[in-house]
Amino acid sequence: MARRLTAALELGAWWVALAGLWLVLIQTVDTLECGVGAGAALLAAYGGRAARRAAVRR
């Protein structure tokens, strides 16, 4: 159970950071933009976590 919690925490941390970055990158902020940004941030967060786990696992 703890493992899934840390996984969710890491994904969440990455997601918040990347969604913030998305908001910084775009010009006009509207609902569609935020939706696409949330999806993209989730994808990138998953990629970041998978990369960290792949790098650490020996």
Place this chain on the structure above:
Amino acid sequence: MPAPVRRYALAVLPLTLLTGLYVVAHGQVSPGGGFQGGVVAATALHLLYIAIDYRALRRVRSVALFTLADAAGEAGYLLVGLGALLSGAAFLRNVLPYGTTGTLASGGTVPLLNAAVGVEVAAAVVVLLAQFLDQAIVIESADGSQDQGHTPQGGASGRTSEGRTPQGQKSAPGSEGGRR
């Protein structure tokens, strides 16, 4: 690679992925589009090979999945075109309403096409580089020249690589103990 490079790579990889997705999504608003964003995203994935090692990349990248994604991106592009055909307009004609300019919705079907091209180009670049990497990186355990990215042949990609040294590395996985 030294530790700071590894940490930098693990920090920048998601940022590069997000930049790639940002460039894909805003194809019709600012410079960019499916191709540029797809290449940036694919390069992000290969940061794993460049900064860490080939095995880390192989764990994340399964060539079969990316070949499938390549086909799916292509199919997506076709379906969006056929969608226009089905709704009575010409192939690839825009049928969605034009939103306000400067926003994501302003392109009608263009953002959908950009997304399909983005997926397709990213997957194609990953598969292309997989061929390059499988060729260039082989087991060198015979003469002990430590090669950064060892890959036991016959791995996920399953192709034997002519680059293998003549001694035949069938026993390669067994002799992997010495290398990193």
Place this chain on the structure above:
Amino acid sequence: MNGWLAAACALLLVGFLPALLGICTGPVRRRVLAQNLATVLAALVMLLLSQGYARPSYTDMALVLAVLGPVGTLVYERLLGEELRASRPRPLVTRTMTVLGVAPVPAVVLPVCVAATPGRTTLKLLFIGCLLVAGSALCTRALTTPPGGGGSDGR
């Protein structure tokens, strides 16, 4: 031909051209260091052009460069590791390359931030600046760690 374009031309002639000549001549190690410097200068020129042509969308090019530049330099480190580390780096070269790679970034990013419309664009420019500084400093250090240093491959 406003001031920003003049600054961009000056940066191209004074900074990018020598870096380009550094890429085209000399030993492989110095070429890779010059390539790292050229990438940083190209990104800064993109920022100046975005201000000179009043097109905020040019900052996206600077963003892509800031993100991919260090990757391009690390490719040499990864594939030519042994060759690069064979020759010992002179500390003078290391210091000057680090300073050259890092100093121009604030010198360009800050004026552009001041001139650009405040708000999220300034955050974006600062983010690009941080990426440029981090990437350039890291690559210079990775390229010039002495052979005995932490530069063991693949670990």
Place this chain on the structure above:
Amino acid sequence: MGGDLPVVVALLLVAVAGTAAVLARDPVRQAAVLAGLGLALALLFAVLQAPDVALSQLAVGTALTPLMVLLSVRKVRRKARSERREEHE
């Protein structure tokens, strides 16, 4: 003349980088020069108001081209080394 000074400067850079790319013989050196040429071309496209083309050049020329060139160089060197080892045996 003042209006297109950036274009003239960018063209000069592309000329220098292009000549160097042609003169470079060793593939490893050529990979570095190609990266420099890619940057010069991207700057030229940006100055000529073609940001999409510049972005494509940047995306491909900064990290992908050197990676492919150097991987091919490694493959060719590995083949030459293994052939030399066969001659010795």
